[in-house]
Amino acid sequence: MTVLQPIVASSPLPQRVLLVENSRAYVQAVAGAIEQKLELPVMVASTLAEARTLLDRHEDWFLALTGLVLADGDRDAVVNCFLERGLSTIVVTGVYDEDLRERMLRRRVIDFVLKNTPGSLDYIVWLVKRLERNRRISALVVDDSPSARQHTAGLLETYGYRVVQAADGDAALHALERDPTIRLAMIDQEMPGMQGVEVTRRLRALRARDRVAVIGVSGSGDADLVARFLKSGANDFLRKPYSREEFFCRVSQNVDQLELIGSLQDLATRDFLTGLPNRRHFLEQAERLVPKLRTARRPMAMAILDIDHFKRINDGWGHEAGDHALRAVAEALSGHAREEDEVARFGGEEFCLLAPDLEGEALDQYFDSLRQRIEDLAVQTPGGELRMTVSIGVRTAAAGDDLHRLLAEADRRLYLAKAGGRNRVVASG
């Protein structure tokens, strides 16, 4: 099955946000925005003592957002309380003091946000969302200098990224081939052997711009270097020495853009209601897959599956319950499909499945157990438990079958399954 899902970490990541703030109005605004827009649980403390109690009571902490002036502590004492526990910390304060701000940022506080400035609430929500997502992204740091590499890696880790380090171009390309979760590469130019521009060029041959963002890095004064990086496929460039804030802005902007491309691709290839690949995407994949399987002389089956009397479900249970039913069928279909299958919502209440390497009894069993799986579904709706059946038409590819014929024949057999009484699979005739 085509993998369109974002990469998901194997164990659940901590989600809980601690908001330490004594202004009730501000608590409401920030906690409300984080809970509603990001769906992260927020716990609120107005003193350091309360914050400590909460931290001791729960384990799954992701982030602390804290003011600097509390009844039982201020400034460094507040920040220490969270940093000492290794908790990612953002300072949100009305106190503007440049020295304090610099000191906090040096201490690995993620950011120092001035509250009550225009756009600060939106910025906080964006920042928390970025940090939350960063935890599922691996960043590759390529630099031959261990200290420079460690410095960049440390910054990326502060912002939540998982970091993979490489001391030269070959190791970088090798790491990229092995690890599909790498979505960002920071590549230094000055390295013995393969230089950064060349690493970038070769990396692009392995991963397109919609998969990995590349940021070239150099301390050289060479005026042409930026253009050489960009022409070789880099998305951006950072000149050393850079400030921590510039680093974070450029990295975040590039990762944001990558995600935007991903969501646009999703919109174009995925069915909005069920999350399954849509008809267009299915046809594009099948156009490639069918001739490939035929050349390899591998058997393949095309199935079209249609929910029985779906109009009655809509009319009797309401359109929303109908949507629930469609999602449940989509889930059952995805759960049933094997890695090598292609599935899609073809439109309306019709789904499609292209399954290689199935013949004879195995094929009959495969589709009948899918039919049964859907018959066994009990969809919970506000109006009660909804049950349904499907009819399935299956065409096993014969010599000379192209995609068009496979679909037409599967559709004809679907019609036979409906005419024969529904809730059945027709794979011949």
Ligand SMILES: Nc1nc2c(ncn2[C@@H]2O[C@H](COP(=O)(O)OP(=O)(O)OP(=O)(O)O)[C@@H](O)[C@H]2O)c(=O)[nH]1
């Ligand atoms: N809830 C919901 N209904 C949809 C959606 N897309 C199409 N439909 C409905 O699906 C129904 C399809 O009904 P028909 O094609 O007449 O067939 P049927 O009732 O499924 O009956 P048979 O296929 O003959 O068993 C129509 O009522 C459409 O409005 C959708 O996204 N959500």
